[in-house]
Amino acid sequence: MNTPLATWNDRPAKAAILDFVERCTADSSVVPVDQRVAVFDNDGTLWCEKPMPIQLDFILRRLVAMVEEDPGLRSKEPWRAAYERDYAWLASVLHDHYAGDDSNLASLAAGVLAAHADISVERFEELAAEFLHTARHPTLNRSYLQCAYAPMVELLGYLREHGFVTYIASGGGRDFMRPVSEELYGVPRDGVIGSAVALEYSANESGGTITRRATADYLDDGPEKPIRIWDRAGRRPLLAAGNSNGDIEMLDFTQHSDKPYLRLLVLHDDPDREFDYTSGSERALKRAQEKGWTVVSVKDDWKTVF
Amino acid sequence: MNTPLATWNDRPAKAAILDFVERCTADSSVVPVDQRVAVFDNDGTLWCEKPMPIQLDFILRRLVAMVEEDPGLRSKEPWRAAYERDYAWLASVLHDHYAGDDSNLASLAAGVLAAHADISVERFEELAAEFLHTARHPTLNRSYLQCAYAPMVELLGYLREHGFVTYIASGGGRDFMRPVSEELYGVPRDGVIGSAVALEYSANESGGTITRRATADYLDDGPEKPIRIWDRAGRRPLLAAGNSNGDIEMLDFTQHSDKPYLRLLVLHDDPDREFDYTSGSERALKRAQEKGWTVVSVKDDWKTVF
Known part of the structure; x- marks a missing residue:
C-alpha cells in the first residue's frame, strides 16, 4: 500500500486523521462498516471558492x-x-x-x-456539465475541474479504502455538482447532498418531466445540514470537514458518546498557492478553538494544494 | 449460480424480468453499472399492507x-x-x-x-425497531418482519447481483423503515426513500439533536415519488415496481428512449395466501393495460408469497 495521505505534511492534522481512522478500524466491533459515514462541505473545503463560488x-x-x-x-x-x-x-x-x-x-x-428555472433537471445537468468541463478559474490559471484540493481528494479516497461512505454536504446546488462528483471526488451522484430548488413533475408520453421551479426547496446550510445528512444517510457521521460558519452544526453533529469522531476545519491562509481569508469563518474558527476541532492549515498542512 | 427467481412461477412476468436484466447486462455499454437503478414501492409491493399498512x-x-x-x-x-x-x-x-x-x-x-412528534430521530428509530421486531400481523399468523414477499426479496437480490442499486420509494415513513430495511430487503438505510416529517436541529453540548415536528415535510406519493427519487438517486430508474395509484408517476418515470426499462405492478388476487383487493389501484391497473406494464399476479406468478 502507498503511504497514506502523501499530500499532507507530517503535522498534527495528518496525525489526527490517521489516528481517527486507526481507532475506527482497528477492531471492527468499534465501528461496524455500515456505520462509517463521513461528510464534507464542498465550497472552500473540497474545492476553491474564491474569488467567488x-x-x-x-x-x-x-x-x-x-x-x-x-x-x-x-x-x-x-x-x-x-x-x-x-x-x-x-x-x-x-x-x-x-x-x-x-x-x-x-x-x-x-x-x-x-x-435556471423552467428547464428540466436533465437539461440543467447538461448545462452544468458543459460549464464545469469548459470554464476556467479567473485567476489561478487552471480549469475549474482542476480546482479541487488534492489533499482532500486523497482523504476522501483514504476514508473509502477504510470502509467509509463519503458524502458531499454542500451549501451549493445538489444538481450542479452531481455531473462531476464521481470524476472529481470519487463520490457517486447519490452521495451528493446540497441545496435544492423546488421541482415539479409533469406527466407526458415520454416518461414524465421533472422541471426546476424558481423557488428554493431548502438551503443546505447551517442547521439544515445535519437534517439533510439525516435525510440522505440516516446516520450521524463520524467525520465532518468544513471551512465556514455554515458548517458549524454539521461539525457539531458528528459527536458520539461511544465512537471515535473527528472534525476538520480548513483554514485558508495561503495567499501564494490559493487564498488567504477568514471572512465568513469567524465563528467556526472560534468554535474550533473552544471545542478542540482539528484546524487544517492550507499553508502548513498541505504539501500540494491542487 | 442458483436458478434465478426460483420463487417465481415460469410465466410472462418472470420472463419479462429475466429478459430485462439480460438486455441491461449482456453488454456493459448498454447500461453502465452506475446507471442501473431500480425503485420499489413498499406497502403492498414489498410487504403486506392489509388489513392496514x-x-x-x-x-x-x-x-x-x-x-x-x-x-x-x-x-x-x-x-x-x-x-x-x-x-x-x-x-x-x-x-x-x-x-x-x-x-x-x-x-x-x-x-x-x-x-411521534417532539422526540429525537434516534428515539423514534428505537421505537420503530422495537415495534417491528416484536409486533405480529393480526390475521396472517406471522410477525410483521415475516410479512415481506419472498419473490420480491429475491428480485431485489437478483437485481443487485447484476449491478443494480435498489431503492425503496415508499409512501410510508422513511425513518420507520430504515431500522429494518437491510435485514428485510438487503437495502441499506440510505436506500430508503419515503415520506418525512419536518425535522428541527437544536444545538447542545452532546452533538446536537434532530427532533421530529408535528408537520409533514413531504408525502412521498404520486407525482412526488419521481421528485424524491431524483433527489436521492439523481437518476431516472430503469425498473420500478408498485401496486397502487400512488405509484403511477414513479412507474411512468422509468421510461427511456435509449435503454431497456421495466414496470411491474403487483396485483393482489390471492385471498388464500394473502389478500384480494384492487381498491386504490384502479387507475394503475387501467394504465398497466394501456401502457403494457407487466402485471404481477400474487396468485399465479409467485410460487411462495412469504
Whole structure:
C-alpha cells in the first residue's frame, strides 16, 4: 500500500486523521462498516471558492445571457450587476448577509433562482456539465475541474479504502455538482447532498418531466445540514470537514458518546498557492478553538494544494 | 449460480424480468453499472399492507398509549377511533380520500403527525425497531418482519447481483423503515426513500439533536415519488415496481428512449395466501393495460408469497 495521505505534511492534522481512522478500524466491533459515514462541505473545503463560488460564476454567466436575450433586464438587479461585472455589489450582498442585513438578498436570490428555472433537471445537468468541463478559474490559471484540493481528494479516497461512505454536504446546488462528483471526488451522484430548488413533475408520453421551479426547496446550510445528512444517510457521521460558519452544526453533529469522531476545519491562509481569508469563518474558527476541532492549515498542512 | 427467481412461477412476468436484466447486462455499454437503478414501492409491493399498512398499526398503538396517558384525548379523533379500535372510521377516511373527499383527513393526519412528534430521530428509530421486531400481523399468523414477499426479496437480490442499486420509494415513513430495511430487503438505510416529517436541529453540548415536528415535510406519493427519487438517486430508474395509484408517476418515470426499462405492478388476487383487493389501484391497473406494464399476479406468478 502507498503511504497514506502523501499530500499532507507530517503535522498534527495528518496525525489526527490517521489516528481517527486507526481507532475506527482497528477492531471492527468499534465501528461496524455500515456505520462509517463521513461528510464534507464542498465550497472552500473540497474545492476553491474564491474569488467567488464556482456555481455563482455559472449563474452569473446565465444572467448575462438572459440580458442579451432580454435587454429590459439590464436595469434590474442582479441582472445589472452580472451584466456589468459589478462583483462589488454581489460581494456587498453576501457581506451584508453575514452581518445580518438581508435587504438586497431577496433580489439576488430571486435572480439566482430564475437563472435556471423552467428547464428540466436533465437539461440543467447538461448545462452544468458543459460549464464545469469548459470554464476556467479567473485567476489561478487552471480549469475549474482542476480546482479541487488534492489533499482532500486523497482523504476522501483514504476514508473509502477504510470502509467509509463519503458524502458531499454542500451549501451549493445538489444538481450542479452531481455531473462531476464521481470524476472529481470519487463520490457517486447519490452521495451528493446540497441545496435544492423546488421541482415539479409533469406527466407526458415520454416518461414524465421533472422541471426546476424558481423557488428554493431548502438551503443546505447551517442547521439544515445535519437534517439533510439525516435525510440522505440516516446516520450521524463520524467525520465532518468544513471551512465556514455554515458548517458549524454539521461539525457539531458528528459527536458520539461511544465512537471515535473527528472534525476538520480548513483554514485558508495561503495567499501564494490559493487564498488567504477568514471572512465568513469567524465563528467556526472560534468554535474550533473552544471545542478542540482539528484546524487544517492550507499553508502548513498541505504539501500540494491542487 | 442458483436458478434465478426460483420463487417465481415460469410465466410472462418472470420472463419479462429475466429478459430485462439480460438486455441491461449482456453488454456493459448498454447500461453502465452506475446507471442501473431500480425503485420499489413498499406497502403492498414489498410487504403486506392489509388489513392496514403496518406503520398505521404502529401509529394507532401510540395513539392508544397517548389516551391512556391523557384521557381527555378519548373524545377526539383519531385518538377516539384508535382507542375504540374503530377501524371502520379509519377505513372510511381513506376511502373518502380516494373518492376525493378529504373532510376527515385533516384530523387523521394531525393525529398521525402528533403520534411521534417532539422526540429525537434516534428515539423514534428505537421505537420503530422495537415495534417491528416484536409486533405480529393480526390475521396472517406471522410477525410483521415475516410479512415481506419472498419473490420480491429475491428480485431485489437478483437485481443487485447484476449491478443494480435498489431503492425503496415508499409512501410510508422513511425513518420507520430504515431500522429494518437491510435485514428485510438487503437495502441499506440510505436506500430508503419515503415520506418525512419536518425535522428541527437544536444545538447542545452532546452533538446536537434532530427532533421530529408535528408537520409533514413531504408525502412521498404520486407525482412526488419521481421528485424524491431524483433527489436521492439523481437518476431516472430503469425498473420500478408498485401496486397502487400512488405509484403511477414513479412507474411512468422509468421510461427511456435509449435503454431497456421495466414496470411491474403487483396485483393482489390471492385471498388464500394473502389478500384480494384492487381498491386504490384502479387507475394503475387501467394504465398497466394501456401502457403494457407487466402485471404481477400474487396468485399465479409467485410460487411462495412469504
